[in-house]
Amino acid sequence: MKRAFLFADPAAHSRSPAMHNAAFGHAGIDAHYEAVRVPPDLLATYIQTLRQPDVLGANLSLPHKEAVLPLLDTLSSAARAIGAVNTVVNRGGMLHGDNTDAPGFLAALASAGDHRQGGAVVLGAGGAARAAVWALRSQGRGVYVVNRTHEKAVELTRELGGTACALEAVPWPSIQLIVNASSAGLSDAAQSPLPGFEFSVLPSSALVYDMVYKPAETRLMYDARAAGLRAENGLEMLAQQARLAFTAWTGVEVPIRVFLDALAVVG
Ligand SMILES: NC(=O)c1ccc[n+]([C@@H]2O[C@H](COP(=O)([O-])OP(=O)(O)OC[C@H]3O[C@@H](n4cnc5c(N)ncnc54)[C@H](OP(=O)(O)O)[C@@H]3O)[C@@H](O)[C@H]2O)c1
Structure with missing residues (x-):
């Protein structure tokens, strides 16, 4: 039996085992995915175990997505540019780091009916925001980054492009997409990253995409x-990044519906 893992701290809450074990079942692959709590000081030790022949690879989540970079043999161009790895693939004992959050985000935007044109505003300047900005810039979109700590938005745009600015400086009538890539609303469902915002400044065709998924309708939404x-x-986005990681490990394409159905079961 092959194995795949999530390394995170904490890890118990993760929905990834439900998705990947459903996908292994759907594809008829004899493999098992397990979420493992890995504290930061043990990350290097756990990463070494991924070189074993029966291991397909692993996902990484908080707080390991950035720290893992120097522990890997090769990186995809997306992972290097974003500075974060969420998927490690065991290629015959060599470990390759990739970032499926960025293409997963674009696939989710496409499903949500994003027009792929017009300006975009990304709220936040952490790892998720870096993936979103890199992905949108790869589509040639103009991106404005607004973050609680402005200096972090400046740093992000210096590396990845786009414009760091205050909310008041965004040219709202040209904006077709707002992405919440901040943690606002994650632990407090009543919290919005845009409290009191007047949405009528946006074109009526604009889309608001909140990376937070619990509750299903966030305050921002x-x-x-x-x-x-x-x-x-x-x-x-959660399902799409998993689908892409699964294909990276197995070479097998499993329909997105399998991942979404597994998420619906775990709630
Ligand atoms: N759907 C998915 O598949 C998916 C994938 C990845 C991440 N996410 C979600 O994306 C969010 C960000 O994740 P991350 O890994 O980027 O986290 P992170 O690296 O810790 O960054 C958090 C960002 O949120 C900002 N922030 C935190 N609390 C805030 C508040 N109350 N008001 C305004 N801004 C606030 C921080 O601003 P400062 O710089 O001022 O601290 C920082 O820019 C989380 O909710 C995570 O669950 C979803």
Whole structure:
């Protein structure tokens, strides 16, 4: 039996085992995925175990996505540019790092009906925001990055492109997409990254994409929908990054529905 893992701290809450074990079942692959709590000081030891022949690879989540980079043999161009790895592939004992959050985010945007044109605003300047900015810039989009700590947005845009600015400086009538890549709303469902925001400054065709997926309708989504805009949560991005990681490990394409159905079961 082959094995794949999630290394994270904490790890118990993860929905990845449900998705990947469902996908192994669907594909008829004799393999098992397990979430393992790995504290930061043990990351290097755990990463070494991925070189074993029966291991397909691993996902990485907080707090390991950046720290893992120097422990790997090769990196994809996306992982290197973003500075974060969420998927490690065991290629015959050599470990390759990739970032499937960025293409997973673009696939989720496409499903949500994003027009792939017009300006985009990314809220946040952490790892998720870096993946979003890199992905949107790869589409040639103009990106404005707004973050609670402005200096971090400046640093991000210096590396990845785009414009760091205050909320008031965004040219709102040209914006077709708002992405919440901040943690606002994650632990407090009543919290919005845009409290009191007047959504009518946006074109009526604009999409609001919240990477947070619990609750299913976040405060940001509620406010955007109340103003007549389309809004989606981050559940499909979670499924899409898993689908892409699965293919990287196995070479097998499993329909996104399998991953979404598994998420629906675990709630
Ligand atoms: N759907 C998916 O598949 C998916 C994938 C990855 C991440 N995510 C979600 O994306 C979010 C960010 O993840 P991350 O890994 O980028 O985290 P991170 O690296 O810790 O960055 C968090 C960012 O959120 C900002 N922030 C935190 N609390 C805030 C608040 N109350 N108001 C405004 N800004 C606030 C921080 O601003 P400062 O710089 O000022 O601290 C920082 O820019 C999380 O909710 C995570 O669950 C979803």
